[in-house]
C-alpha cells in the first residue's frame with residue numbers, strides 16, 4: 001500500500017533516491033569546493049554523520065586517519081563544532097611513520113597535540129603503533145592490534161577512512177610501482193624504502209582500504225592537479241595507488257578544492273552553502 005505524502009515531500013524523496021542511486025551507479029562522488037574553508041565544514045559533517053550512523057547501528061564508530069595536510073584541517077574543523085562526543089570512537093591510522101611520537105613527523109604525535117588531547121576520546125580508543133619496534137615487527141604488532149579491535153573480520157571494516165593523496169598519486173604509504181600495491185593477504189604492511197621521508201613506515205593495505213564502509217579522499221592545492229586528473233580520469237588502467245581505492249561495498253568521496261581540480265574535465269559536483277554528504 002502506498003503511503004500518501006504531499007507533493008513536495010514526494011519530490012524531495014524522489015530526488016534523494018535519485019542522488020543515492022546515481023552515487024551508487026557512478027561508485028564515487030567528486031565534490032569540488034572553492035577552497036578548504038568551504039570544504040572543512042562538509043568534511044566534519046561527513047565524519048559526524050557517519051559516526052552517528054555507526055553508533056546507532058553497531059555501538060561504536062571506527063575511523064581511520066591519514067597524516068600530512070589532513071591533520072590540521074580535520075583538527076581545526078572538529079574542534080570548532082559546538083558539541084563533539086568521541087567517547088564511542090575507535091581511531092586507527094591508515095599509515096604511520098616509524099619515528100618517535102615526539103617527532104613532528106609522527107602522525108599520532110601531531111593528532112595527539114592538535115586533536116586527541118582536546119576531545120573526549122578514551123586512550124583505549126586510539127590504536128597506535130609501537131614505534132620502538134623494528135619496522136616489520138611494528139607492522140605485525142599493529143596487525144595484531146587491528147585484529148583485536150575487529151574480531152572475526154578477515155579484513156577490518158572501518159566505518160570511515162580519511163585519505164590524503166600525495167602529488168605522486170600515493171595514498172596511505174602505498175607508493176607508485178611499489179610491490180605493496182599487490183598485497184592481498186596482509187592487513188598492515190611495512191615499508192622501508194618510502195620515496196617520501198621518513199623511509200620506514202607501516203601502512204594499511206589495499207584490501208583493508210577497499211573493505212571500508214566509506215572512504216573519503218581530501219585533496220587540496222594546485223600541486224595535486226596533474227595527478228588528480230590522471231587518477232580520476234585515467235580509467236581502470238591508471239597506475240596510481242589512489243586510483244586503486246575502490247571500496248567493494250562502500251561509498252567513495254573525493255573532496256577537493258578548485259586548485260586541485262583545475263585540470264579535471266569530468267563532471268563534478270559543486271555544492272552550495274550548507275551541503276551535507
Ligand SMILES: O=C1O[C@H](COP(=O)(O)O)[C@@H](O)[C@H](O)[C@H]1O
Pocket residue numbers: 065066067068069070094095096097163164165166167170171172173196
Ligand atoms: O606521507 C603521507 O602523505 C599522504 C599525503 O599527504 P598530503 O600532505 O599531501 O595530504 C598522507 O595521506 C599520508 O598519511 C602520509 O603519511
